[in-house]
Amino acid sequence: MTRSFILSAGIGDPALADPAMAAQFVTAAEAAGVDLLMLGRHDSLPFDPQVIAAWAAPRVSRLGLVPLVSSRIAHPFHVARALSAVDYLSGGLLGWCPVAQGGSAAQLADLVRATRALWDGWDDDCLIIDKASGRYLDTTKVRPSNYVGTHYAVRGPVNAMRPKQGHPVLVCDAASPFAVPGLDVVIAAEGQAFPAAARRLLRVDAGADLAAMAARFEAGEIDGLHIDLTNPAAELARIGKALAPLTQGRPSAGTLRERLGLPLSLRNIHEEIA
Amino acid sequence: MPRPIHLWAFLQGIGHYPSGWRHPGAEPEGVFTMDYYARVGRLVEKGRFDAIVFGDQLQSRGVRGRTPEHLAMPTLDPMALLTAIASVTQHVGLVNTLSTTYWSPEGLAERFATMDRMSGGRAGWNIVTTAHPDTAPNFGDEELPEKSQRYKMAAQTVAQAQAIWRERNAALGPSPQARPVFVQAGQSGDGRDFAASIAEAIFCSAPTIEEGIAFRNDMRARVAAAGRDPDAVRIMPGLSFILAETEAAAIAKDQAILDLADEALCIEYLSESLNCDLTGFDPAGPIPVDHILSQTCFPKADIGRALEKPAAIGLPLGKFASGYVRTPRGHNVFRGTASQLANMMIQWVEAGACDGFTLQPAYMPGELEIFVEEVVPILQAAGALRTEYPGSTLRETMGLPRWPADMAA
Numbered sequence: 001m002t003r004s005f006i007l008s009a010g011i012g013d014p015a016l017a018d019p020a021m022a023a024q025f026v027t028a029a030e031a032a033g034v035d036l037l038m039l040g041r042h043d044s045l046p047f048d049p050q051v052i053a054a055w056a057a058p059r060v061s062r063l064g065l066v067p068l069v070s071s072r073i074a075h076p077f078h079v080a081r082a083l084s085a086v087d088y089l090s091g092g093l094l095g096w097c098p099v100a101q102g103g104s105a106a107q108l109a110d111l112v113r114a115t116r117a118l119w120d121g122w123d124d125d126c127l128i129i130d131k132a133s134g135r136y137l138d139t140t141k142v143r144p145s146n147y148v149g150t151h152y153a154v155r156g157p158v159n160a161m162r163p164k165q166g167h168p169v170l171v172c173d174a175a176s177p178f179a180v181p182g183l184d185v186v187i188a189a190e191g192q193a194f195p196a197a198a199r200r201l202l203r204v205d206a207g208a209d210l211a212a213m214a215a216r217f218e219a220g221e222i223d224g225l226h227i228d229l230t231n232p233a234a235e236l237a238r239i240g241k242a243l244a245p246l247t248q249g250r251p252s253a254g255t256l257r258e259r260l261g262l263p264l265s266l267r268n269i270h271e272e273i274a
Numbered sequence: 275m276p277r278p279i280h281l282w283a284f285l286q287g288i289g290h291y292p293s294g295w296r297h298p299g300a301e302p303e304g305v306f307t308m309d310y311y312a313r314v315g316r317l318v319e320k321g322r323f324d325a326i327v328f329g330d331q332l333q334s335r336g337v338r339g340r341t342p343e344h345l346a347m348p349t350l351d352p353m354a355l356l357t358a359i360a361s362v363t364q365h366v367g368l369v370n371t372l373s374t375t376y377w378s379p380e381g382l383a384e385r386f387a388t389m390d391r392m393s394g395g396r397a398g399w400n401i402v403t404t405a406h407p408d409t410a411p412n413f414g415d416e417e418l419p420e421k422s423q424r425y426k427m428a429a430q431t432v433a434q435a436q437a438i439w440r441e442r443n444a445a446l447g448p449s450p451q452a453r454p455v456f457v458q459a460g461q462s463g464d465g466r467d468f469a470a471s472i473a474e475a476i477f478c479s480a481p482t483i484e485e486g487i488a489f490r491n492d493m494r495a496r497v498a499a500a501g502r503d504p505d506a507v508r509i510m511p512g513l514s515f516i517l518a519e520t521e522a523a524a525i526a527k528d529q530a531i532l533d534l535a536d537e538a539l540c541i542e543y544l545s546e547s548l549n550c551d552l553t554g555f556d557p558a559g560p561i562p563v564d565h566i567l568s569q570t571c572f573p574k575a576d577i578g579r580a581l582e583k584p585a586a587i588g589l590p591l592g593k594f595a596s597g598y599v600r601t602p603r604g605h606n607v608f609r610g611t612a613s614q615l616a617n618m619m620i621q622w623v624e625a626g627a628c629d630g631f632t633l634q635p636a637y638m639p640g641e642l643e644i645f646v647e648e649v650v651p652i653l654q655a656a657g658a659l660r661t662e663y664p665g666s667t668l669r670e671t672m673g674l675p676r677w678p679a680d681m682a683a
């Protein structure tokens with residue numbers, strides 16, 4: 001199987017909460033072949049990224065939406081519900097990037113574990129929805145999570161469906177690291193340690209020599225690039241052009257997990273891998 | 275000219291009736307797809323509604339970890355659904371239910387500020403304090419705070435959120451409405467006083483026109499006593515409806531939907547309402563009163579009183595459960611023709627029983643489509659419902675001043 005280049009871009013500018021600007025950015029990101037649009041930056045969250053992800057959901061056809069989720073204000077019960085909904089509304093194109101914003105890495109890891117435990121309270125195939133028999137779901141496929149961690153205790157079952165992808169794609173920014181098994185994507189700058197993850201993206205700024213960076217993908221050192229945008233519309237057009245040889249011809253159908261070749265069977269991932 | 279009628283669509287899951295999802299006009303799979311919400315958003319906008327409201331609860335469904343098999347669950351997070359609808363509509367307001375007991379002021383302030391921006395000023399907040407004791411364990415707590423304590427916390431949380439919005443608006447430029455429209459549905463003394471102090475729209479249940487008038491008069495007096503203008507508050511009682519060509523056909527249609535509530539559904543529904551799993555009991559056997567009282571987390575005295583009579587006459591469990599599903603829970607249920615419904619609505623508003631209605635379609639989207647196609651044109655022809663939206667923000671749509679007084683710096 002040929003390796004597929006992964007392109008990630010991030011916006012932390014308050015302009016992302018202006019719908020006219022956000023519409024431009026989403027369109028430009030999709031046109032540039034971006035796989036992961038990070039909504040917010042670990043050090044800049046002047047809006048609620050989960051709300052922006054919900055707003056963008058009906059506007060994307062292949063672009064993955066990755067809201068930053070801050071453990072400063074998030075609670076796993078609310079996170080599990082909101083992300084489940086956006087994963088359905090976007091047709092399975094959701095990721096999430098938990099960040100501590102000054103809180104502890106231990107709390108951040110606990111937020112991730114608790115949220116996954118709530119999602120795992122529901123099996124993928126629990127729905128029946130048969131009008132004739134009157135059976136809506138199979139109750140043996142839903143159970144309380146009874147999660148008790150270092151910072152959160154949540155009983156469940158969460159009153160929301162398991163996300164369309166099972167778990168949305170889990171992204172870790174090495175600038176706000178947390179230790180959980182089963183990381184899907186990690187973003188780290190030159191010289192920063194890469195936590196263990198299925199895919200490794202190198203953080204570069206928009207002015208970097210992208211062709212040279214791309215050579216490191218060919219050499220197998222990295223799986224793609226992450227670019228923090230400062231002037232999104234203009235930079236996206238340029239990045240799209242510069243990286244076209246790597247981004248064109250990649251699969252465009254399916255969920256984000258399917259497209260990025262990430263694990264699809266995720267039941268109790270935290271227990272199996274731990 | 276009749277007084278203008280405000281319409282709100284109160285949606286949660288696949289409709290107001292527990293058996294509504296089995297109706298041929300219901301689309302239960304739709305609740306997991308964007309297409310469904312886009313259609314519903316456009317439909318409500320076509321009907322010139324003020325807003326869509328999603329109800330929401332934070333307790334786990336079912337009882338003690340057993341999720342019902344016959345009730346249309348799960349539903350999805352309303353903030354996400356409403357914001358996605360905002361993305362594909364222009365005018366309709368989007369009212370999100372959110373708990374002051376289980377959200378931090380910072381978290382909810384950020385959520386609504388972003389929603390108000392992304393929707394171009396169409397965000398509203400149905401402020402609830404969360405009444406279900408089973409919510410607490412989902413947030414690491416043993417017990418729900420008692421009601422007067424919850425309303426005290428609610429007032430504090432709202433005040434803190436207001437301070438955050440003022441700060442954010444000053445730093446980033448104001449969001450289009452400065453803050454979401456405040457909506458509340460308190461019924462108790464504490465609840466009504468809280469609503470009177472802040473709400474711009476109030477939900478209630480009013481099964482009869484007399485009860486509507488009494489509630490509206492009471493609330494207007496409380497609003498005035500709180501030093502606010504009663505004309506700046508919209509009173510919006512719940513209204514479920516079953517429409518057909520004739521009244522007899524509507525009654526038959528209602529019966530047919532209720533008949534879709536089979537015994538298994540009714541027992542699960544009763545189990546949730548009593549907070550006691552009754553699915554293992556023989557439907558032909560007696561109501562297990564002692565078991566229910568030993569299990570439930572609701573006030574035992576109230577439940578004991580409700581069960582006393584049916585138990586005394588020896589009503590079997592299954593029959594009791596079926597009867598329970600068929601008794602409307604406080605909300606007005608209209609059964610009749612489109613013109614009868616339009617006349618009733620105009621009459622209620624003229625009599626001062628309300629300023630509009632919080633419509634709760636029995637099943638979705640079929641029954642709401644019938645309302646928009648058939649009742650809306652009659653209300654418009656009578657001059658009781660707008661034919662165009664007056665502006666772009668929810669406050670403009672509700673006929674209220676755009677900037678709330680409390681948001682001045």
Ligand SMILES: Cc1cc2nc3c(=O)[nH]c(=O)nc-3n(C[C@H](O)[C@H](O)[C@H](O)COP(=O)(O)O)c2cc1C
Pocket residue numbers: 328329330331371401402403404405458459460461462463464465466477478479512632
């Ligand atoms: C039309 C209507 C809709 C309501 N929706 C919700 C809801 O979605 N979530 C919730 O927790 N409570 C909801 N409530 C409950 C109210 O917030 C309130 O708790 C209830 O009316 C009882 O009043 P009290 O709190 O003063 O006792 C609703 C009430 C009404 C009348």
